[in-house]
Amino acid sequence: MPDTQDYNQHNTIQTVPLALGDRSYDILVGTGLLDIVGEYITPLLKQPRVFIVTEKRVFEHQGNRLKAALESANIDAEWFTLEAGEATKSFEQYQSLACNLLEAGIERSDTILAFGGGVIGDLAGFAASSLLRGINFIQIPTTLLAQVDSSVGGKTGINTPFGKNLIGAFYQPKRVIIDTTTLNTLPLRELQAGYAEVVKYGLIDDPAFFTWLEENYGAVMSEQQDHNTRELRIEAITHCCRAKARIVAADEREKGQRALLNLGHTFGHALEAECGYDGTILHGEAVAIGMIQALETSMRLGTASTKNRDRVVKHFKKIGMKTSASEINRPLDAEALLQHMFKDKKVEAGKIGFILGDIGSATMQYGVDLDIIRSVLHDSIHAPR
Ligand code: NAD
Ligand code: GLY
Numbered sequence: 001m002p003d004t005q006d007y008n009q010h011n012t013i014q015t016v017p018l019a020l021g022d023r024s025y026d027i028l029v030g031t032g033l034l035d036i037v038g039e040y041i042t043p044l045l046k047q048p049r050v051f052i053v054t055e056k057r058v059f060e061h062q063g064n065r066l067k068a069a070l071e072s073a074n075i076d077a078e079w080f081t082l083e084a085g086e087a088t089k090s091f092e093q094y095q096s097l098a099c100n101l102l103e104a105g106i107e108r109s110d111t112i113l114a115f116g117g118g119v120i121g122d123l124a125g126f127a128a129s130s131l132l133r134g135i136n137f138i139q140i141p142t143t144l145l146a147q148v149d150s151s152v153g154g155k156t157g158i159n160t161p162f163g164k165n166l167i168g169a170f171y172q173p174k175r176v177i178i179d180t181t182t183l184n185t186l187p188l189r190e191l192q193a194g195y196a197e198v199v200k201y202g203l204i205d206d207p208a209f210f211t212w213l214e215e216n217y218g219a220v221m222s223e224q225q226d227h228n229t230r231e232l233r234i235e236a237i238t239h240c241c242r243a244k245a246r247i248v249a250a251d252e253r254e255k256g257q258r259a260l261l262n263l264g265h266t267f268g269h270a271l272e273a274e275c276g277y278d279g280t281i282l283h284g285e286a287v288a289i290g291m292i293q294a295l296e297t298s299m300r301l302g303t304a305s306t307k308n309r310d311r312v313v314k315h316f317k318k319i320g321m322k323t324s325a326s327e328i329n330r331p332l333d334a335e336a337l338l339q340h341m342f343k344d345k346k347v348e349a350g351k352i353g354f355i356l357g358d359i360g361s362a363t364m365q366y367g368v369d370l371d372i373i374r375s376v377l378h379d380s381i382h383a384p385r
Contacts, residue, residue: 011230014238018152018245019251020172020316022319026154027176027241034065034140034179039074041138046109049076050138051101053124055116057084058142058157058304066115066140078104082120086277089123089158097127110173111136116281117143117190118150122165123171125156129171139173142182144194145284148201148240149261151176159277160325161341164269172255179242180233184225191221192321193284196264196291198236201243203312204260207360209239214315259346260362263355264290266335267377270340271325271332280330285322287378292316292323294356296376297368304358334372334377340369355362 013030017373028040041050050070054063055106059081070077080100082088101112114124121139128137141151155169183191202210213220221231244261251258268283268290275281295312298304316323325332346353351366354373 001072011227012234014234016238018172020251023172024308025173025175027178027242027245028147029147029178029180029234029238031181031234032179033177034062034182035065037069037140037177040175040177041108041111041113042073042075043137043184044138045075045111046136049078050073050111050113051078051080051104051106052142053080053097053113053127054118055082055088055120058116058120062115063180066113068166082123084119085279086119086159087281089119091158091160094123094126094158097123098131101127101131106131106135108132108135111138113138113140114151114173115140115142116146117141118146121146121151122155122157122168125154125171125173126158126168128362129156129169134171136174137171139176141178144183144191145197146194146359147180147183147237148179148194149197149244151178152241152244153258154252156249163273164277167347175239176221178237180230180237181225183233184223188223188320189282190284192319193282193288195319196222196288196321198240199290199312200261200263200287200313201240201282203288203295203359204243204263204362205360206243208361209317210312212239214311217315217319222226226236259353259364260355262346263362264288264292264294266290266341266344266346266354267293267337269336269344271283271328273340273343274332274337275328275330280324281328288292288321289323289325289327293380294323295358296355296380297354297372298358299367300372300376301356303356308359324385325377325380326383326385332381334374334381337377338373341373348373 002298011031016027042236114121128135137250139151142146154170154172157165217231220236222229268286271286294299313323341352
């Protein structure tokens, strides 16, 4: 791996502003930012110390870089290193983290650093929103999914036995610092899962971005990063952050267009719930299958073309991503999946809200014929692998 200086001399650093009045903040995207993170966080600190929430796997792969950077910037750090995995986004872990932060003497003028993927960002953000009625926090996302989606926009929360993310708060970070070199240690399966959220931005309202991804996905996903592929990865992640920043600035509380970011999620959350959040299926994998199921539904409703459905399936397959429920290693039942969808946050007056449409033209639709949904689910469960 080249040293930090090499990264920063030759690679671009992008700044994406997220405009929310006095809660506005910047999202920085570049290579090697983790090694000089003091430069980016010191101006935001009211005292030279941080409370870092992370998890064991992230600490193992990237912890020393953050540790060294904070030491060289003379910033004291208290570390809270949790177990890796979705189960960490729980009531129990929230309670234990909150008590540990209080026991360590965290003050209102302190800052929490969320250092990890979406699990840590959501949990640490929720702790920041609720401790002492609100403590500043900074996101340092380390997965592709977190870099293009979960670290931006202020959705924080934990899971409950009744479903995912049902307890939480909208609480914006003070800055998001994205070092794309942290992805160098991310397992391929996690990179593929995060890629689903990248494609999502093309499918919602940006067909040109989907075409760009068809041409440049190899560089974005490449495990061997040279100067050119690093630049293309920065470009893709920055593009996603700009899209998300635009949507969040227009609709922070999800009264309208922000709901489109849930493309594939109604179908995907049902798969995750049915599999019990045990790692059988990752969030991004469920979203990828869910986006194909949404396209299939749209096709059967006459609002998407077969050609475009096939285009997206082909693109996912090239990357090695799952495209149908039959690829999940578990027997599934269409009716059980449909029942999970009735617990979705978008259900209104007993009707499920589906995000549907063709490549680049997603809209929210209520009152979709549930027999069409049943048949799409059935066919996905029984699709040839
Ligand atoms: P994650 O945080 O569990 O990380 C995935 C895996 O990668 C874990 O095993 C982790 O240990 C490992 N990992 C993380 N960074 C690494 C690195 N640099 N090197 C090696 N291993 C690394 O999962 P995720 O996919 O990042 O996030 C999923 C979560 O995000 C879900 O809980 C989902 O609900 C949530 N989410 C939230 C939002 C939001 O807007 N707040 C949006 C999308 C998803
Ligand atoms: N990930 C969906 C949102 O932030 O709204």
